[in-house]
Amino acid sequence: MPEFGFSSAPANHNSQFFNHHSTTKLGTIRPTNSEHKFKFFVDKKSTGFLCSKLWDFNSGFNNFQFFGECCAIQSNRCRPRSKKHKVSCLKHAKTLVLNDYQPCSMCSGFYSTIQLGTLRPRNSESKFLSGGVLTIPISNSFKHGSGNLGLCEVNWSNKKFVLRSKSVLSVDKVVEREESGGELGRENSHDAIVIGSGIGGLVAATQLAVKGARVLVLEKYVIPGGSSGYYQRDGYTFDVGSSVMFGFSNKGNLNLITQALAAVGCEMQVIPDPTTVHFHLPNNLSIQVHREYSEFIAELTNKFPHEKEGILKFYSECWKIFNALNSLELKSLEEPIYLFGQFFQKPLECLTLAYYLPQNAGDIARKYIKDPQLLSFIDAEVVSTVNALQTPMINASMVLCDRHFGGINYPVGGVGGIAKSLAKGLVDQGSEIFYKANVTSIIVEQGKAVGVRLSDGREYFAKTIISNATRWDTFGKLLKGECIPKEEENFQKLYVKAPSFLSIHMGVKAEVLPPDTDCHHFVLEIDWTRLEEPYGSIFLSIPTILDSSLAPEGRHILHIFTTSSIEDWEGLPRKDYEAKKELVADEIISRLEKKLFPGLRSSIVFMEVGTPKTHRRFLARDKGTYGPMPRSTPKGLLGMPFNTTAIDRLYCVGDSCFPGQGVIAVAFSGVMCAHRVAADIGLEKKSPILDAALLRLLGWLRTLA
Ligand SMILES: NC(=O)c1ccc[n+]([C@@H]2O[C@H](COP(=O)([O-])OP(=O)(O)OC[C@H]3O[C@@H](n4cnc5c(N)ncnc54)[C@H](O)[C@@H]3O)[C@@H](O)[C@H]2O)c1
Ligand SMILES: CC(C)=CCC/C(C)=C/C=C/C(C)=C/C=C/C(C)=C/C=C/C=C(C)/C=C/C=C(C)/C=C/C=C(\C)CCC=C(C)C
Incomplete structure (x- = not known):
């Protein structure tokens, strides 16, 4: 030796x-x-x-x-x-x-x-x-x-x-x-393999690990986080995607990001954002969503005095749902012992949620509000890729109330710290995460998912496989030679891939921002009809307003994004592709210069433009999609699949699962997934008879969507 x-x-x-x-x-x-x-x-x-x-x-x-x-x-x-x-x-x-x-x-x-x-x-x-x-x-x-x-x-x-x-x-x-x-032999196999380390995947992995499971996370990229990752250039730390953090307070039951970190012994310092989003809308309508609910309502009713009663009724209905959600212990809605237990303990709250499950925010808003401009504001406010008529009421209530209940809080050091902390917590629990581990197929034997194969030929095996890739990637690419199950066909009938986005990460001279500039902005300056159009609405975050350590001294970060489809960017020769990036970025800069920051162009000291192709490549999402969006008007959340799939031992997690897009939403899908998997591998209570009955019931409910 x-x-x-x-x-x-x-x-x-x-x-x-x-x-x-x-x-x-x-x-x-x-x-x-x-x-x-x-x-x-x-x-x-x-x-x-x-x-x-x-x-x-x-x-x-x-x-x-x-x-x-x-x-x-x-x-x-x-x-x-x-x-x-x-x-x-x-x-x-x-x-x-x-x-x-x-x-x-x-x-x-x-x-x-x-x-x-x-x-x-x-x-x-x-x-x-x-x-x-x-x-x-x-x-x-x-x-x-x-x-x-x-x-x-x-x-x-x-x-x-x-x-x-x-x-x-x-x-x-x-x-x-x-x-x-x-090859890691089957005798060494894990309880669960998680494909992808987006927040959905990491929450599922860490929750399982704290329940005692041995988990292996395989991430294609070199750091964790997916859309909630980060990158560094020239002294700047840029958030890849998410900058507006819901569920990150120290209050209630819905602070799922805080809870996910706490579960693995991590806590992050956060900076409260006094204004969630500052909206700059057509007809010079400017609305600041203040952290204090009363201030926000005062501002809105001041702008729309004739709709005061409707405003109060609509937002009160949102609070009813939020309070019901906030009273529950959140676990898998696919696990009957838990679900029936919650119905028993909190019958009113559960019935409230069941009532709103198939409803959309736009319909409820229209019950109380008539002013088309105010209704359009609510469309913009639900910050999804679709308008309020297509946004489930439960999701809208989460977004519209959590920003006042726990408030929007930004993690010191950038959003990337959340995924890094979760990954560290996972390893501290004795589980593992491998980077540059590109899963190219899920191995299915006798109808059961048993392992995964990587692009370099390695194979890993586990009792369960959890995919944090989108459902389109999971069933379209990773399950080779398998027919797409009927449930997935139904999902694809109800939901399409939302467009991707164009992002601009900028470093600017600090002087260009007027004093008291807010951190997050939504800009749609001319025409409401452009709200959902590509390059119509502009989302802008300036995280250095809250955390100056993210940029060199005297500089600010501007992180801008707008929806864009991959079709716009494909098939272009390199030169044309680069020229197009410049052109589109230029147009956005002009709009921001005109609306918010005169002199913006000349203050830019660093700029990188990402297109849908960039997002496809770095986030491994089919067409770089932002997530699923309903093909037509959905029945609230009824049609959204949970975590189990038609393939035994294969689970999905992330934004193509209930309840959908959003960091807090995928964190919830991670919590649900971990609970269901833990029950299936014997780490939580389970009743096979009740399971079968509930899964059948949920399957039937989805057919009604
Ligand atoms: N708030 C915001 O501003 C904002 C911005 C962007 C995104 N987001 C949210 O983030 C959510 C996405 O979170 P998520 O957890 O569902 O997913 P994700 O896309 O963030 O992460 C998926 C991860 O899986 C990895 N992966 C995919 N296929 C793989 C494979 N075959 N092998 C190995 N790794 C693979 C990817 O590299 C990525 O890291 C979206 O819903 C979106 O709403 C929010
Ligand atoms: C099952 C049955 C049959 C019945 C039962 C009943 C019950 C009990 C139920 C229950 C339910 C539940 C629990 C549910 C839950 C839910 C949840 C949690 C949800 C959540 C959600 C969330 C969300 C959606 C979120 C989202 C967010 C977003 C999207 C964000 C975004 C952002 C952005 C875009 C940014 C912006 C920026 C600027 C402006 C700059």
Whole structure:
């Protein structure tokens, strides 16, 4: 047995690595200036092992450059330090295998290949996106062992070499290294595999883990979060998507984000937003949704005095639903012991919810309100991709009341911290998350989902499989060779993919924002008919109003998005695609300049435009869709599927499940999913007879939608 030893060195101490032939020094782990950064030096003088001189995990396992001659891999925010460091990037190469790697004489014989996995060059020769699997064939003498490398933990065996961050906040990734695409045997299988680490997937995973399940989350990208992830550029921390956080207070039962974090021992500092959204609407109508309900109602009735009574009645009805929801313990509506228990304990509240389940907000608003402009405002207010007539009343009530009950709160450090904390919490519970793990198929045997296969050939098996990919991706792409079940056909009849969106992330000079600018804005300045049209409504968040640490000093972040369809962007030659991005962004900037911030254009110091193609690629969502939207007028939430599917042991979670789009909504779907799965694998009470009856009843109810 070779002799191994890593001193479990804290940051700034040396870590040593020994084998029986000689001593190989793995060098010093030096965290650089933030928790996210550290350097890992490997001493070239050693007799073997890695001949990489430097790994710099600056922005995750994101950006690699390879320096052939000096045997070093360096990620330095994609910027070569000098010309000699620059390597030409294999454009569009799917896998970058550094076969031309020149091992130094000390290293030869130990390995000849370093594979950086799926590397895709970004937009310049010196940039790569994402490292993926780093395969380092290991000398035969290295059989088994483990150790600590400062912020890293290393485990190796014959087949596997795993470098894993000890803290998700330090390094946002787990890198699997295998000699030959090894397979985790079925005897090692998990209780659940979760495909995708969006908030839906992470909440399902963490809730299961705290119930005692062993969970493996497989994420295609290099960090967790999906639409609720983040990225960093030039000193800015940008939220990928979500910036308006519902369910993040310390009050009541509906603060599902707070509860999900607390379940795994995490708490995030939040900053209360005094104005949820500032609406800038046609006819110069400007409405601020104040955190205080009474202030909001005063503002609205001031603008629409003739509708005072209707306003009070409509919002009171929303509160009735919100209060009923808030009184329940939220778990799986597909689990009869819980559901009947709630009916028994809170009959009035449950009947209230059952009554509103098939209703839409627009119809109820029209019972009380006649002014078309006010009705259009309510359409905009429900912040979904459709108008209030197509928005379930239960969902609208959540959005319209939680903003006053718990308020909208922004997490210090950015929205990405939520997913990072959940992922850390998951690992702390003894479960696992692998990044750059692209699931390409769900393995079904005798009608049961039993495992998944990754694009690199690895296979993992578990008692249950939970897909956080959209239902279109799950049933259209991941279940190969399976007929689409009738239930899914029905779902696709009732719901279509909402368009995707165009996003602009900007850094601007702080002076351009007038004092007292609000954090979130909705802009539809000219024509109400453009509300649901592509590029019609503009959503704008300025998170640096609340948390200035997200941008360099004297700068603000503007995160702008508007709906856009992928069809608009497909088939364009690169040059035209880039030109179109510029054109569309330019038009949006002009609108914002005119309406809100004169001089905006000249104050821009950083700008990146994402299109539906960007969202398809990074979020792995079919057509980059924002989520499901009803094909016509739905019967409230009646047609929305829950978490079980027609395939035994396969569950779905996320926004194509009940109750739909929205971060808090997918968090609820995660809670429900974890409860149903836990019952099915024996971690919660279950009654097979009642299960069968309830699932049949729910299936029948969906046919009425
Ligand atoms: N409030 C806002 O401003 C805002 C903005 C954007 C999105 N959102 C919300 O976020 C919600 C989405 O959350 P979600 O949890 O449903 O999903 P998600 O899309 O955020 O996350 C899904 C995750 O699964 C991963 N994935 C997909 N296919 C995979 C595969 N085959 N293998 C491995 N990983 C795979 C993706 O990379 C992604 O990380 C949307 O409903 C939307 O409403 C909100
Ligand atoms: C089952 C049967 C038969 C019966 C029974 C009865 C009962 C008991 C029932 C119950 C129910 C329940 C519990 C339900 C629940 C629900 C929930 C929780 C829901 C939630 C929802 C939420 C939502 C929807 C949310 C959403 C959100 C959103 C969408 C957001 C968005 C945002 C945005 C767009 C942003 C904006 C921005 C700017 C402006 C800048």
